[in-house]
Amino acid sequence: MNRALRILVTRLVGAVPTLALVVIAAFALLSFAPGDAVDAYFAETGGAGGTAGDLRARWGLGGSGIEKLIAFAGGVLRGQFGHSIVHNRQVLDVILERLPTTMLLMALALALATLIGGVLGIAAGARPGGARDRILSTTALALNAIPNFWLGLLLILLLAVRWPLLPVGGLQSLGVPLTGLSWALDRAAHLILPTLALGLGYVALSLRSLRAGMVETWRADHVRAARARGLPERSVIWRAVARPALLPVVVLIGQQAGTMLGGSVVVETVFAIPGMGRLAYEAVSGRDPALLMGVALTSSLFVVAANLIVDLLLVRLDPRIGAAHA
């Protein structure tokens, strides 16, 4: 297991410059955007709440970018992310409030992508070129091409309006006090459509990559060997073809964690879910540097962690990785 430990340590050390770069980039981009927090505030309030000069002084918008970055870094080391202008609260509190929702949504979408994508991918790759494969592959291609927000609205129109089976959006039913099991079921029902909207594209992605891997593997020697041994077709598909093809799918899913965060902005907007995606949008539109840096840091931590988990999984699955190091 020391291979895994070595990977863990090198990755964590390597992650520090990555995180710093992401935060600096987020900060720089926001600084280059025209307008500051006061302009954003006036746009919202029609110029109420005091004079521009007072507000800028009150919100500490003076000073150079370098000073602010150093202050932010110092705060992070002390476990503080600073004060959000938009929310008028500590950034960390706001993030901790929103993080669980997004994590849950993404975990569900990833699980959907892995399980459903895996099963359908094997179904398609079991007999490449067959009718089942053609239907699945075409559907996957279409799903891959549909933008998230449109898929979300389509799902709403079909499953919430045309056939009113599921809630249109939000996290819970409002106006009806729920407890215990009915509360949990209500929450679960609210997560179905957003999970589908976020995850279906990735289902298609993993289906296609698994199928492609299997098509490759069918031609490999060990498959012929397995057949020669007279193994039943089912176990040939499973053990000789699908398992080796699973590796790249795991890698792919892990790499999607970052893009999925981007997709969650759109999905959270369509489904009115208060998560990290919406928070990032609020930070940018409100020109709230502390909040944006906090969101960037948390999000990149999440992506680094996801990639790390994938690597550790690969270590388990593939004995060749990390063995080269003495």
Added chain:
Amino acid sequence: MPKFQISRRRFAEAGAMLAAATPFGALAQETPRRGGVLIVAADGEPRNINPAIVASNGVFFMASKVIEPLAEMKEGGGFAPRLATSWEGSADGKTITFKLRSGVTWHDGKPFTSADVAFSALEVWKKLQNFGRVLFKELEAVDTPDAQTAIFKFAKPTPLQLIENALPALTSVLPKHVYEGSDIATNPANVKLVGTGPFKFAEYKPGEYYRLERNPNYWDEGKPWLDGIIFRVMPDRGAIAAATEANQIQLSAFSAVPLADLARIAKVPGVKVIADGYDGVTYQLIVEINNQKKELSDPRVRRAIAHAIDRTFVTDTIFLGTAKASNGPIPLFDRVMNDPQLAAPRFDVARANALLDEAGYPRASGGVRFSLKLLPAPWFEQTRQFGDYLRQALRAVGIDAQIVNNDPAGHTKAVYTDRAYDLAIGSPVYRNDPAISTTVLYQSGIPAGVPFANQYNYKSDEMDGVIAKAASEIDPAKRAALYRDFQQIANRDLPIIHVAEWTFITVARDSVRNVGNNPRWATSHWADAWLAA
């Protein structure tokens, strides 16, 4: 393309037909039912929902149910008392005496008195509020001889008519005991509101909802009918339309359902589309002009731009018939102040071309006379669409308008902070009196950094003189005459061009009653709104 025309009469007929068709139709003699929670879509989450500081419709939409003004607009004109029961001005125009309602308590149980009104006026409206900073500039003191009397003292004569017109939107009263001695701008009560209104603020879950509960001690005995109101945060407008259809929300206001979807949603059984209840919040579509730009400093060029605009196309195609063409800076809705004789420059491309030739800007290669930067405001889909239209309209007269799109913060900086624009599309709200929301667009000498005022570098001594005279003219007839002059000068100089005025649409389930029954309905108290079983 089938066009969807909204006319009130048609809606009234549709309503009547509906009432005839359903046994539980909304009939005048129906007895209101007590109970039920109304779920409303909110498409934004203002970070400060204190209406005494931020006088904007996005704030009133939620806060007006909790915090009340001194008076509200009445259907057909005039004002209905809320926290004030009567008011009168002195002959010299320097004092206005308000008699206040007795037996009113704040939601925390403390009594409402004249001290609250005095504190709100001097410390909040005058110092912090967007419109109040101009309106109450001359307010020197508020005397409180007893708990039910507040006497406003002005340094200069102030028209009673002006203050009356300001009552609904600009006089939300805050509890002195909650704000006194605190930093008013950052007081937590700016989100956890404390008021005297029919509903109490119960809970705010950021990104999810605002929840209001019935105030059992409301001064209007027996009201409100509803047990509560939940404003559900829904940032996506397509989702709002879907949620209405699925009956997961019962109401959305301010055209949150896109105009293009109205024709479809009006046909959904159990859903009604209501155009009433917005006259008091008329929005104006304007072309904002940087009068310092060389080409635009010539009034002939500005007039040519006005002639290039087909207002009928704007009202019928961009607003799908929900807007009227403006005849000047004061909307037609204000029958007291609007000059019906006034005519806006008509749509006339030939005239526009002639004016531009005359101004010395011949068409060069490619038929272009000169180029301008055009910044459409991102606030409404209509402001952006009008930007696209204006670009084409100007193309026809040889002006090349380059569209620059910004988000709200970027747009505010470019137009209102830096004045780094040539043309922009704006959408000011008319707040019932030219002196509240309109003259600031024409007056010179407004300090830099005050947004949504004269960002146009327009300076005219004649205009400033009329505005100053009207500001302290207490005789209503003379005041109206001065504003006639104001409109004439505005239409002659055209420092900015008023194109259209528009209001909004409410989409509600049939079960919601008493919708749109005053000119500021969406931004008023909802004490009489109720839900049919």
